[in-house]
Amino acid sequence: MSLEQENVKSGEIIDTKVLKRLYDFVRPYKGKFYFLIFLTLALAILAPTRPYFIQIAIDEHVAIGDKQGLINIVLLLIFLMVVQAGVQFAHTYISGWIGQAIIRDIRIKLYRHLLKMRLKFFDNTPIGRLVTRNISDVETLADVFSEGLAAIIGDLLQLVTILGVMFYIDWKLTLVSLCTLPLLIISTYVFKEKIKITFNDVRNAVSNLNSFLQEHITGMTIVQIFNREKKEHEKFKAINKDHRIAHVKSVLYYSIYFPVAEIIQAMGIGLVVWYGATGVFDLEIQIGVLISFIMYLQLFFRPIRMIADRYNTLQLGVVSSSRIFKLLESEENIANEGDFQPEKIQGKIQMENVWFAYNDEDWVLKNINLDVNHGDTVALVGATGAGKSSIINLLSRFYEINKGSIKIDGTDIKDFELATLRRHIGVVHQDVFLFSDTIFYNITLGNPDITREQVMHAAKMVGAKKFIERLPGGLDYNVMERGATLSVGQRQLISFVRAMVYNPEIIILDEATSSVDTETEELIQKAIHKMMKGRTSIIIAHRLSTIQKANKIIVLHHGEIKEEGTHESLLALEGYYAQLHHMQLKSMAI
Incomplete structure (x- = not known):
């Protein structure tokens, strides 16, 4: 079963534990919730009043020609109908309001939880699945309150009230009226089971559509470069066809x-008319009672028909809740138990016997020992997959190490408050x-403490000021999604400004100049030289020409440090580094 296809099992009983957890989100609005319950009770009581007063009007006033009494009953009926309409309006509005307020709170809590998750979680979880959890699944919860729980309770109360009134008026006629009820219950149960399956098929189809669209719109450049438009269009048509088929099944x-329910109801009304008419002829049943029973049956069968649909709505809402709560309970979040919050740091980095694996013990880094002094520039080199990026990800605690320790200025990075460490x-x-x-x-990512003057100062430092000023609106220029209106070099320059505007004591450059042209690279290299003054710097670079002046070069191979030293000393070793250097010189000559 795929990540998205988490179907509800047929016959599954509603999880009351989930309902209790949902009630925790209701607590802030319990005043409105209790008022909603009161309105539900009021609707259940008001529902059978109309047939009852019509019966009285016919049997006690029309039958004896009491015009004034009839007028009084009609006025009372109009008043009750206005009251019922007002109560129905309030019930619909408040149930919808509570539902929207709760899904707003859940959505905020869920997104806040996602912001704290480790990068490993996002590596292993499709984005489409998370979008579905935060949008579609949360939206389903609104129906639990507007069309699910409250509506089912209201329908059940209405059924009990109507049955009570019917038995009070004429128990024999009531039993005749209920002769077709078993047929309706059986057909309702079958419908409930069938529609439950199709509802899940629809939800899975929606999830697949979300995932496909998100992935392929994001990767549209690749699709068009490799002329995959037709193939991807065919895939989309197939997914969309599954979506249509699922919806058609539910329809x-x-x-x-x-x-079928209408036929069963008509059969019930037919039995009531036959039996009641016989009673009227024999003067055992009044005509008003017969007419009111026809109306009672219409009121009685309607909630039974709706309960099956609302039960599935409630059940799917509970299933969505289970998925959301499972995500909220995930322990993939980064532990932030440190309380060390220094205003400034020196930037001395120590890695002692560090082991790290993304999955189990498939080690990416093995027994890494590394010392970087304040103000030093250290370069990490090695083939793709050697573990260079993993080292810098561990330093910022995007991932947690398996063994060993990482310290900054002698303090374990786990003892730092997370936001302080990354600042x-x-x-x-x-x-x-x-x-x-x-x-x-x-550049500021919404930080109100950073001024436009600070941004332009940082832009001038890294050589981005001129190109920013040439753009329409300057700093107010909208870069569009993923910076589509900027060149690769311009986007890279903005990332430099973004890093420098926070004035960090440690600078990490991960292939930061690999995507820019020669002229821009020369500009950035000058900026990097200024940035590194007085700061600890770690550089990852494939082009060895950019790191020859580093204080120390670390050569990684299959997650292990094989060599370390200066450019000249490593060349003299004629080992891994020298081999990489000769290969690059040869490729440049070609």
Whole structure:
């Protein structure tokens, strides 16, 4: 079963534990919730009043020609109908309001939880699945309150009230009226089971559509470069076809069930008319009673027809809740138990016997020992997969080490308050992500403490000021989604400004100049030289020409440190580094 296909098992009983947890989200609105219950009770009581007063009007006033009494009953009926309409309005509005308030709170809590998750969690979880949890599954919960629990309780109370009134008026006629009830219950149960399956098929189809669209719109460049438009279009048509088939099945079951229910109801009314008319002829039943029973049956059968649909709505809401709570209970979040919050750090880094694996004991780093003094520039080199990026990810605690320790200025990084630790480390990645917003927002990320003057100062330092000023609106220029309106070099420069505006004591450059042209690289190299003054710097670079002046070069191979030293000393060793250097010189000559 795929990650998205988490079906509800047929015959599954509603999990009361989940309902209790949902009630925790109701607590802030318990005043409105209790008022909603009161309105539900009021509707259940008001429902059978209309047939009852019509019976009285016919048997006690029309039959004897009491016009004034009839007028009084009609006025009372109009008043009750207005009251019922007002109560129904309040019930619908408040149930919807509570539902929307609760899903707002759950959505906020869920997103806040996602913000704290380890990167490992996002590595292993499809984005489409998380979007479905935060949007579709949460939205389903609104139906639990507007069309699920409250509505079912109201329907059940209405049934009990109507039955009570019917038995009070004429128990024999009531038993005749209920002769067709077993047929309706059986057909309702069958419908409930069938529609439950189709509801899950629809939800799975929606999840597949979400995942496919998110992935392929994001990767549209690749699709078009490799002329995959037609193939991907065919895939989408197939997924969309599954979605249509699932919906059509649900429409089919509805189109069968409701006519069948109408037939069963008509049979019940037919029996009541036959038996009641016989009683009227024999003067055993009054005509008003017969007419009211026909109306009672219509009121009685309607909630039974709706309960099956609402039960499935409630059940699917509970299933969605279970998925959401499972995500909220995930322990993939980063432990933030440290309380060390220094204003400034020196930037001395120590890695002692560090072991790290993304999965079990498939070690990416093995027994790493590394010392970086304050103000040093250390370069990490090695083939793809050697473990270079893993080291810098561990330093910022994007992942947790399996064994060993990492210290900054002699303090274990786990003892730092997480936000403080990351504030002291500036990271510039090769793959720059920009949000669909202004350049100013993408640099400050909404931090109100950073001024436009500070941004322009940092931009001037890294050589980005001129190109920013040339853009329409300058810092207020909207870069569009993922920075689509900027060149690769411009996006890279913005990432440098973003790192420098926080004035970090440790700078990490992960292939930061690999995606820019020669002219921009020369500009950035000058900026990097200024940035590194007085700061501890870690550089990952494939182009060895950019790191020759580093204080120390670390050569990684299959997760282990094989060599370390200066450019000249490593060349003299004629080992891994020398081999990499000769290979690059040869490729440049070609």
